[in-house]
Amino acid sequence: FDGVVRVVLTPLTEEPPGFGAILVSFPKAPSIGLDVSLSKIDITKSPWLREELLKEIQKAVAAEFLWPRRIVVPSGVSPSNPKPILSRVALNALSESDPLLDAERKIEENDIYRKSNIKRDRALENELGLDVVVADG
Numbered sequence: 001f002d003g004v005v006r007v008v009l010t011p012l013t014e015e016p017p018g019f020g021a022i023l024v025s026f027p028k029a030p031s032i033g034l035d036v037s038l039s040k041i042d043i044t045k046s047p048w049l050r051e052e053l054l055k056e057i058q059k060a061v062a063a064e065f066l067w068p069r070r071i072v073v074p075s076g077v078s079p080s081n082p083k084p085i086l087s088r089v090a091l092n093a094l095s096e097s098d099p100l101l102d103a104e105r106k107i108e109e110n111d112i113y114r115k116s117n118i119k120r121d122r123a124l125e126n127e128l129g130l131d132v133v134v135a136d137g
Contacts, residue, residue: 003030006067008100013085017075020086023098025070029062068101070094 006027009019034054036043044050065071072094074084084091 001030001032004028006070006100008070008098010094010099011086015085019075020084021075021091021094022073023070023094023100024065024073025067026061026065027067029058029066032057032061070098 004027006023006025008023009021010023011020012018013020032054034044034050034057036053044053063069072091074086074091076083076085086094
């Protein structure tokens with residue numbers, strides 16, 4: 001595994017442990033390495049099988065963990081009989097949105113941000129156009 005993990009502790013609380021839930025996601029797809037053995041036979045020695053396994057694992061990781069998707073881990077009070085600090089409704093709401101995602105959406109709605117993206121997209125289109133011309137010879 002090689003990649004960045006985004007961890008958000010939210011909402012902050014005055015009671016221990018100091019937060020209601022942990023949100024875990026990947027900002028971009030991680031690189032995953034894999035070796036699988038079955039009855040002492042290294043299955044991943046076959047390049048085709050290895051690639052197929054990695055492709056399916058990458059799809060599963062993207063479907064569950066790739067930003068803005070996230071895993072919500074409720075925090076609890078320990079040591080005996082941990083109970084979630086947040087209600088089920090609050091935990092479910094964190095599965096749909098969180099403070100960091102809300103802040104990113106507000107930035108994306110800003111006119112300056114949109115205009116800079118339009119300029120960037122046009123520059124990329126020009127670069128791609130040049131690449132096609134050069135590639136065609």
